[in-house]
Amino acid sequence: MSTLLAIVALVVAMSLAVVSNGRHRRVRKRLARLERRNKEALGLIKAVAARALTDRTSPPVLRSEWGEDLVALELFGWKHEGYYIEVGAYDGRRFSVTAALDELGWRGLLVEPVPELC
Numbered sequence: 001m002s003t004l005l006a007i008v009a010l011v012v013a014m015s016l017a018v019v020s021n022g023r024h025r026r027v028r029k030r031l032a033r034l035e036r037r038n039k040e041a042l043g044l045i046k047a048v049a050a051r052a053l054t055d056r057t058s059p060p061v062l063r064s065e066w067g068e069d070l071v072a073l074e075l076f077g078w079k080h081e082g083y084y085i086e087v088g089a090y091d092g093r094r095f096s097v098t099a100a101l102d103e104l105g106w107r108g109l110l111v112e113p114v115p116e117l118c
Helices: 002-055 068-075 099-104
Strands: 083-087 107-111
Touching: 002 068, 068 099, 099 107
Parallel strands: 083 107
Antiparallel strands: none
């Protein structure tokens, strides 16, 4: 009876080890992806600081939740004029993707379809 229990315990331990290795691999992959994203975001933040130092201007306030405003600034080459439309603008300031463009001198239209959020 004790050998049977030992075999069952061994099988259970081996199956848990296999599950743990698989889970560990998935967690390592997720952490590697997050690390790459953080490096990309850090590069964009450094670009904002470098641009502000070379232009001798204060950088625009970044308000977006996930860094979309940094991407927009880089995508449009930090131009000081242009037009934009932001759909789903919430209140126009909090989490705004286009507020940084507005501070640089762009003109735009903000659209919020939910009246309670305006």
